Amino acid sequence: MINKLTAVIAIIGLLVTPQITKANDRPEHAITITKISEQVYVLKPVRGMGSNVGVVVADDGLLLIDAMNIQPGVDKFLAKTLKKISDKPVKFIINTHSHRDHTGANKYFSAKGATIISQENVKFAKFDGPNPLLYPNQWLVNKKLTMTFGGEPIVAHAAVSHTYNDLIVYLPKSNLVFMGDNMGTSWGPNNSEQSPIVLNKVLSNINQDTKIVPGHGYITTKQHLKQYTANTVKWFSVINQFNKKQLTPTQITKEPEFIQLVDFFTGNIDKAFGEDLKHTKRRVKRTIEQFPHKTYDTKDYKNYLGKHSLTDNKSIEIIARDNFLYARVDNDFIAELSPTSATKFDFVGWDNGEHISFDLNNDKTVNRVKLHKPEPKE
Numbered sequence: 001m002i003n004k005l006t007a008v009i010a011i012i013g014l015l016v017t018p019q020i021t022k023a024n025d026r027p028e029h030a031i032t033i034t035k036i037s038e039q040v041y042v043l044k045p046v047r048g049m050g051s052n053v054g055v056v057v058a059d060d061g062l063l064l065i066d067a068m069n070i071q072p073g074v075d076k077f078l079a080k081t082l083k084k085i086s087d088k089p090v091k092f093i094i095n096t097h098s099h100r101d102h103t104g105a106n107k108y109f110s111a112k113g114a115t116i117i118s119q120e121n122v123k124f125a126k127f128d129g130p131n132p133l134l135y136p137n138q139w140l141v142n143k144k145l146t147m148t149f150g151g152e153p154i155v156a157h158a159a160v161s162h163t164y165n166d167l168i169v170y171l172p173k174s175n176l177v178f179m180g181d182n183m184g185t186s187w188g189p190n191n192s193e194q195s196p197i198v199l200n201k202v203l204s205n206i207n208q209d210t211k212i213v214p215g216h217g218y219i220t221t222k223q224h225l226k227q228y229t230a231n232t233v234k235w236f237s238v239i240n241q242f243n244k245k246q247l248t249p250t251q252i253t254k255e256p257e258f259i260q261l262v263d264f265f266t267g268n269i270d271k272a273f274g275e276d277l278k279h280t281k282r283r284v285k286r287t288i289e290q291f292p293h294k295t296y297d298t299k300d301y302k303n304y305l306g307k308h309s310l311t312d313n314k315s316i317e318i319i320a321r322d323n324f325l326y327a328r329v330d331n332d333f334i335a336e337l338s339p340t341s342a343t344k345f346d347f348v349g350w351d352n353g354e355h356i357s358f359d360l361n362n363d364k365t366v367n368r369v370k371l372h373k374p375e376p377k378e
């Protein structure tokens, strides 16, 4: 029943979106408000308006988890909807990640004094000019944030899965977890090796009664998240298995076992993903390109971690997280590394030939790091 209802809402959203230019012209029911407690609410917009939004009410203001889409008018429409819950100003916005469908109202509320809370990897996104993901008042979370707002403890864990800057947000008192796009009721899975690791971590942090709030879609259960996690693992293994049998991406998308998985991720309600063969084929292709990776022990690369200078006054930082290695340069890039030898590391998913190399001292500490990236052509 819930599935069918969501399907209807999703389809209406889809049909309505192109005809409406201003989101604030939309009917009031474009955002559904679910009351969890006197202090905690979840807003679910129709499709096209972006992410679900968590709302925590304190005596002196509101804290939001995600801020819907960037399209014009959505911010004001969100502000208007919040007034139905409370007149208090938005004090904080926690972004589950930097995508535009989750950060739309950041600018609007930041200009009114709200503090934006993001995972620190937003610093490493590349933009021509100033990084729009950085705000005058902002907290950057390295690994974990713990705060209390209006008596509601809030815990955010940094993760790398849907993006390099994911935050999984727990409200332990209300027993809710905000997954961002690490889970969806009509979407998934993430094409990331880290995805099952992150999902299993969440499963071990919650109990049978925890309510799961996906980035998009309806509030769901731990059981659903468990199935989602199992099917994420299955997605990779099924594709790899067919790939080994030399099936093409097109052939894979026609296999019943694969179709069943796609139906699960689309919630059996929205065939758009399943029927958009081009899109699904692209996802299969990406999975094949990325998996399986050579496994290695990041402990072997302990000496490589930390900041190293590059020739152009920039510095490159090598970090390890969840047994994966990353390189990151402020305002330029963050990428997963895949060591191909003791001194040469490829960037996962980048063009062939793009890599970094290490000059090592006799004691195996790093003397110098060289970045091998093609120069942009003028």
Ligand SMILES: [Zn+2]
Binding pocket: 051, 099, 101, 102, 181, 215, 216
């Ligand atoms: Zn999203």
